[in-house]
Amino acid sequence: MVVRVLVVDDSSFFRRRVTEMLESDPRIKVIGAAENGSEAVQKASRLKPDVITMDIEMPMMDGITATKRILAVQRASILMFSSLTTEGAQATLDALEAGAVDFLPKRFEDISTDKETAKRQLCEKVIVIARQASNRLGYHSTAGNLTQTKLGTRPAIPTQPRISPGVAHQRTPSNQVNTKKGQFKLILIGTSTGGPIALQKVLSQVPKDFAAPIVLVQHMPGSFTTAFAQRLNSMCAIEVREARDGDELKPGLALLAPGGKQMEVERRVGKMFVRIKEAQTGENYKPCVDITFRSAVKIEPLKTLAIILTGMGADGCEGCKALKGGGATVWAQNEQTCVVYGMPAAVVEAGIADSVLAIDEIGTNLAQRA
Numbered sequence: 001m002v003v004r005v006l007v008v009d010d011s012s013f014f015r016r017r018v019t020e021m022l023e024s025d026p027r028i029k030v031i032g033a034a035e036n037g038s039e040a041v042q043k044a045s046r047l048k049p050d051v052i053t054m055d056i057e058m059p060m061m062d063g064i065t066a067t068k069r070i071l072a073v074q075r076a077s078i079l080m081f082s083s084l085t086t087e088g089a090q091a092t093l094d095a096l097e098a099g100a101v102d103f104l105p106k107r108f109e110d111i112s113t114d115k116e117t118a119k120r121q122l123c124e125k126v127i128v129i130a131r132q133a134s135n136r137l138g139y140h141s142t143a144g145n146l147t148q149t150k151l152g153t154r155p156a157i158p159t160q161p162r163i164s165p166g167v168a169h170q171r172t173p174s175n176q177v178n179t180k181k182g183q184f185k186l187i188l189i190g191t192s193t194g195g196p197i198a199l200q201k202v203l204s205q206v207p208k209d210f211a212a213p214i215v216l217v218q219h220m221p222g223s224f225t226t227a228f229a230q231r232l233n234s235m236c237a238i239e240v241r242e243a244r245d246g247d248e249l250k251p252g253l254a255l256l257a258p259g260g261k262q263m264e265v266e267r268r269v270g271k272m273f274v275r276i277k278e279a280q281t282g283e284n285y286k287p288c289v290d291i292t293f294r295s296a297v298k299i300e301p302l303k304t305l306a307i308i309l310t311g312m313g314a315d316g317c318e319g320c321k322a323l324k325g326g327g328a329t330v331w332a333q334n335e336q337t338c339v340v341y342g343m344p345a346a347v348v349e350a351g352i353a354d355s356v357l358a359i360d361e362i363g364t365n366l367a368q369r370a
């Protein structure tokens with residue numbers, strides 16, 4: 001499958017560099033470019049790209065409006081480029097709510113020097129979101145000769161290990177969550193690509209009198225997590241805020257790990273607190289789900305629920321293994337409702353998921369069990 005991409009940006013320099021970076025990967029073909037949202041809508045309709053890279057701030061029509069108009073009439077995976085500012089964070093969250101699947105920080109210094117890490121990150125995201133879209137939606141692509149299929153019948157994305165039949169048949173049906181009310185005293189949730197919308201769906205179902213604290217780890221830049229926590233707080237009955245070093249974990253409170261740092265959970269004098277630490281060189285994810293989850297093993301794993309939502313890669317799998325070894329319960333989001341079935345697939349393949357649930361079922365079951 002060759003992924004067909006439309007590049008949208010009002011900067012000719014940025015369009016050119018993004019095109020060069022994408023076309024360095026033989027699996028990707030740039031089929032067109034647009035310099036504003038209006039042109040993007042027209043070209044998307046004519047060219048039918050698999051993926052669209054979309055700037056947010058553009059003349060004539062901004063990227064959010066263009067995203068809404070494109071997705072109202074056709075299927076496409078839209079990857080936003082966003083500035084690392086408070087305003088950029090708010091706009092990016094708006095774009096994700098409008099239907100964009102993921103975003104990348106818009107760093108001209110990385111693009112201008114064509115750093116290998118920036119190129120690799122861009123190409124990887126484009127490939128993964130395109131393949132996941134074809135797997136999940138089964139839509140026809142002129143590039144990939146994909147035939148129409150039923151929802152969810154295609155395999156998981158090839159970037160993840162295959163789920164063996166021996167593991168797949170062990171999945172607990174979504175209507176058989178074998179836990180009882182009051183069992184959990186700590187909830188841990190880890191996610192990446194697709195996480196902002198998934199977390200909104202889960203947390204908005206949690207009642208104000210929820211009896212357990214919630215720890216949230218979402219792969220996100222440091223300039224974004226404050227705005228994201230504020231948005232979640234405005235949508236939820238429980239309190240949601242960005243974690244600060246030394247914050248106590250209390251019932252009805254959800255703490256979001258700050259972007260660019262690492263968060264651990266600890267117990268002192270019978271109470272639970274979070275510690276915020278500087279990320280170390282070589283750590284792939286900042287914040288990292290594995291680091292947070294592993295730290296919770298020392299708390300009370302028998303009364304801990306770990307949930308892995310949509311996301312690229314396998315972050316959270318090792319942390320869940322450690323928690324599971326101590327008796328914790330593990331839930332994973334199912335493939336059909338994931339934007340990218342990577343992190344949950346890793347947990348399922350490892351044989352440590354007690355339940356595999358649709359995103360709406362996760363919120364419903366969570367609300368009933370703390």
